[in-house]
Amino acid sequence: xxxxxxxxxxxxxxxxxxxxxxxxxxxxxxxxxxxxxxxxxxxxxxxxxxxxxxxxxxxxxxxxxxxxxxxxxxxxxxxxxxxxxxxxxxxxxxxxxxxxxxxxxxxxx
Amino acid sequence: xxxxxxxxxxxxxxxxxxxxxxxxxxxxxxxxxxxxxxxxxxxxxxxxxxxxxxxxxxxxxxxxxxxxxxxxxxxxxxxxxxxxxxxxxxxxxxxxxxxxxxxxxxxxxxxxxxxx
Numbered sequence: 086x087x088x089x090x091x092x093x094x095x096x097x098x099x100x101x102x103x104x105x106x107x108x109x110x111x112x113x114x115x116x117x118x119x120x121x122x123x124x125x126x127x128x129x130x131x132x133x134x135x136x137x138x139x140x141x142x143x144x145x146x147x148x149x150x151x152x153x154x155x156x157x158x159x160x161x162x163x164x165x166x167x168x169x170x171x172x173x174x175x176x177x178x179x180x181x182x183x184x185x186x187x188x189x190x191x192x193x194x
Numbered sequence: 195x196x197x198x199x200x201x202x203x204x205x206x207x208x209x210x211x212x213x214x215x216x217x218x219x220x221x222x223x224x225x226x227x228x229x230x231x232x233x234x235x236x237x238x239x240x241x242x243x244x245x246x247x248x249x250x251x252x253x254x255x256x257x258x259x260x261x262x263x264x265x266x267x268x269x270x271x272x273x274x275x276x277x278x279x280x281x282x283x284x285x286x287x288x289x290x291x292x293x294x295x296x297x298x299x300x301x302x303x304x305x306x307x308x309x310x
Contacts, residue, residue, distance in 0.1 A: 117297075126303070126304075126306075127301075127304070128198075128285050128287065128301025128302055128303055128304050129237065129285075129299075129301050130301065131298045131299065131300075134298070172236055176297060178297055179225070179297060180250075180297075181227055181239040181242050182227075182229075182237070182239070182299060183239070184235075184236025184237050184238070185236050186234070186235060186236055187236055
């Protein structure tokens with residue numbers, strides 16, 4: 086069972102940087118770390134994926150240390166529209182996603 | 195590019211009735227998934243198809259749930275008979291399914307099922 090551990094909830098204010106840390110001990114060599122975002126009444130949406138070190142796209146950055154036992158999703162300058170549930174997942178090529186409860190991020194003005 | 199389409203968006207039925215959900219994946223996507231999401235939890239895989247073959251249905255309650263993917267494109271998920279605990283959002287997702295570093299899955303909007 087590909088499990089990860091992340092905080093149940095986080096609160097932030099508009100304009101702040103938000104870092105969500107995820108623990109994934111005993112990660113397999115062929116596991117990638119993938120983050121999804123889910124808004125109410127919508128399906129999850131892919132945010133970012135990485136294997137090691139740092140990955141950045143137009144939405145977020147993902148930091149994965151050399152031992153790969155944890156990862157941090159960084160959302161720069163959040164806005165109210167970033168209020169959502171964020172899921173950290175270990176993913177192997179071609180396999181289904183195993184979701185936990187995710188982190189509910191609440192952004193206030 | 196059109197996204198994953200699902201219908202209906204909402205369905206209310208009584209327990210012991212039957213219901214069917216439909217999914218049309220993104221064109222060219224070989225892999226199709228059905229997930230069940232109960233309120234307050236993350237989605238849980240029910241079944242995974244690769245083209246029209248089943249890859250993983252280990253968590254599908256086969257006594258009441260069935261799914262098919264004819265011609266490797268559209269898929270239907272059926273529940274017969276429904277139970278109260280089947281109330282959930284049923285999500286369909288698809289992915290390219292070819293080897294590569296990213297296996298991004300694209301999710302549809304889901305069907306919200308309420309069993310009374």
